[in-house]
Amino acid sequence: MARPVGSLRAWIATHPEEIVDVFVYVVVLNLAIQFLPQVISESFLHSLLTAVLLKIALEGVLLLKGAVMARLRGAPTRRGKVVFGVALWGVAVGSKLVVLWLIDVAFGGAVSLGGFLPVTLLVLVLLASRSAVRRLLYGDSGG
Template sequence: MTGQTRPRRRPLRAWVVVDPADVIDVFVYVVVLNLAIQYLPAVISETFTLSLLTAALLKVTLELVLLLKGVVLARLRGATTRLAKATSALMLWVVAAGSKLVVLWLIDVVFGGSVSLGGFIPVTVLVLALLASRAAVRRLLYGKTDAN
């Protein structure tokens, strides 16, 4: 390899774009998830490491769900006919309910029996607690929520 220069490697930071709020969200999710594990018998994680990985998976999944919900809400707000409004409202309901089933399925596929978020009702309560905690911490730290 004489006379050739090797391509310059970029640091990992150049490849991964992470907002500090996203890191804080994962920590908030870990706290809420571990409180759920402690107080809800249906929510189980065998180790802290698994709860940390579960929180990261929940963060990614919920970000995608919120993005999809935003698209559906924009479609609902832009709808001009009753049929379009009804279809968009139905899509919003499907995203809201279906996302909980997707979360349960992903947890089962990725972690198997090592992590359980219970059923539809416990995971719905957990997701609502995660999103409320996330909003509260963002308001505390940044003075705003996602809506601002």
């Protein structure tokens, strides 16, 4: 059983920006809990686990968005650009709904991100904060 811990430690050592992202997400999420009445977490542990879940979900969304953007840029026809533009819009909107659903499934009433508009604002602030901290720590490369 020592092997997975060693593997986890090796992964953390080679990906410190991922751990920093979770810390940034915890801070931003708890500020949202503090200042937005519709964003609720029953405990710090819930907010920490929510931050981890948001990190995983947003990484998936960013990968999907990157794939759609690559298709959009590479589309040779106007129709293709429209199709992938609509797909990009779908990813942007659908990802917020998926995040709300994941939070509901994982935590039920113990965590609430308040609905579509608050979660959209939260996601934008999370990604902007992540980017700012990565620039601060790692320079222009972002990690």
